[in-house]
Amino acid sequence: MIYLQLFWSFFQIGLFSFGGGYVALPLIQEQVVNIRGWLTMQEFADVVTISQMTPGPISINAASFVGAKMGGILGSVIATLGNVFPPFVIVITLAFIYYRYKSLKVMQGILYGLRPAVVALIASAGLTMLIHALYSTTGTLSWFAVVLFVIGFVIIRIKKINPIIIIGVSGVVAVAMGLLGVPL
Amino acid sequence: MPYSELPKRTLFWKLFSSTFILSAFTLGGGYVIVPLMQKTFVEKLQWIKEEEMLDLIAIGQSAPGPIAVNTSILVGYKIAHIAGAIVSLMGTVLPPLIILTVISYVYSAIQNNPIFQMLFFGMGVGVAAVILDAVVTLATTVIKNRKVIPILLMVGAFIAAALFKVDVIIVLLVSAIIGVLTLIKRPLK
Structure with a gap:
């Protein structure tokens, strides 16, 4: 039930x-x-x-x-x-x-x-x-994600900006890179 | 006007609409919504005195459940007992309930869209950064207090959960028991 x-x-x-x-x-x-x-x-x-x-x-x-x-x-x-x-x-x-x-x-x-x-x-x-x-959907470590994570973490630790901005920008960057053919 | 002089229907409607609006338009969880609640009920409506509101917030934080929901239940209870608590609970819960139910349907429809997947892949990385930031801040607070038992509890709980995959609820129960025993032996001043 x-x-x-x-x-x-x-x-x-x-x-x-x-x-x-x-x-x-x-x-x-x-x-x-x-x-x-x-x-x-x-x-x-x-x-x-x-x-x-x-x-x-x-x-x-x-x-x-x-x-x-x-x-x-x-x-x-x-x-x-x-x-x-x-x-x-x-x-x-x-x-x-x-x-x-x-x-x-x-x-x-x-x-x-x-x-x-x-x-x-x-x-x-x-x-x-x-x-x-x-890890990307294919199951391999995504270097793009590693770099994005480190940058995002450093920025939010130092600057204390609104988390929504970090999350939103990370999403947009991923779409842009994905469309440009960078392996995610 | 003091709330005790308002007709019941007006009172309940005000309680519902205030909590609904606060809940619908506040991003950022309990730490943001609770101060706004204070503004609404203490300063604007003047239904609750400042000190009592602080007590209610403290009670809300010492019970399980989201702080925003707990505080709102307490405000409703203070204004109109159990009925008031139910009304303000509904006002607080309905906005996320409606929004996430709609999103759930939309999500199933676009889950496999490649652009959507890229967007959520990137946003997921951002969320991981935000959560790690919160963890570092919380852990620093525990370590800075320089108390042996909390630090041992934190390390022990992490090892149990992350390495040995011990059930979350068991970790919480054991920690709560240790906390009670510690305070019985050596009460906080």
């Missing part, structure tokens, strides 16, 4: 993505690519790319995209509901505790342990994405 699977997979992603930002990335990859096989690594990388250029958190974006692909509009709604259900319950419980006791001790402990682990998990997922990005 695809709807139940969508709900359950994105429920787990929602339950464990502490700390915002890219934290959901390794969880989505694990569920959607490794466990369920709903997206290929290429499609997953494309969803992450799309997420960088559209509004909304990456986990909601992935839920809507994968849900729609696997189960149409209903699938999209169910996957998104699964994704926001755990945070909804937990956030309201915390708000209730907060207004009553003004203390969130256990939560602080959980976060203390999770923060460094989350960095490591993002690094691990980022590494998988990087390796994927540097």
Whole structure:
């Protein structure tokens, strides 16, 4: 039953993505690519790319995209509901505790342990994405991609410009080079 | 006008439209949308006091899930309890839900177009650079704090996930338990 699977997979992603930002990335990859096989690594990388250029958190974006692909509009709604259900319950419980006791001790402990682990998990997922990005569709290392990556990384480390500009320009450069016949 | 004096329908509509517009037109995730939410609900509508808003943001960050979604749920809850939380959740979630559902259909149609593939090949490289930049920034913060347990946790979790392919959820659970145990033994001041 695809709807139940969508709900359950994105429920787990929602339950464990502490700390915002890219934290959901390794969880989505694990569920959607490794466990369920709903997206290929290429499609997953494309969803992450799309997420960088559209509004909304990456986990909601992935839920809507994968849900729609696997189960149409209903699938999209169910996957998104699964994704926001755990945070909804937990956030309201915390708000209730907060207004009553003004203390969130256990939560602080959980976060203390999770923060460094989350960095490591993002690094691990980022590494998988990087390796994927540097290989062309034919399965060989793309020197064009290596050069583009190094330039992009250096620019964003030094200049802190808007990531969307880096991503957009990288895309345009690839199309231009591709059309000129440079092997990608 | 204080929100408690507004008729329910007007209140819910304002809550929905505010969160919908914020969500639809904000690129760049929680770090961008949360300050804008603060502007809307504290300064413009004056529904929430500055201090309370900061508390709500802190709670939003300590729960799992996207910070933008969590904060918006909390704002709705503060204004009109569970019903308010559901209304602002819908306002926040609907824009990405609609946009990505449409993109999903378009994507399947043009997935095999060569120009599209070149574009996404290049953009994927850019995304990898952006993510690596974020990782370097985050890891530097952990290392700069010079605390042994977090650094060991970070290295250990990386080895477990990247080399031994340990399930992500197991890595998170073990780290959370270690974090709780550490703080019970030596509470933060």
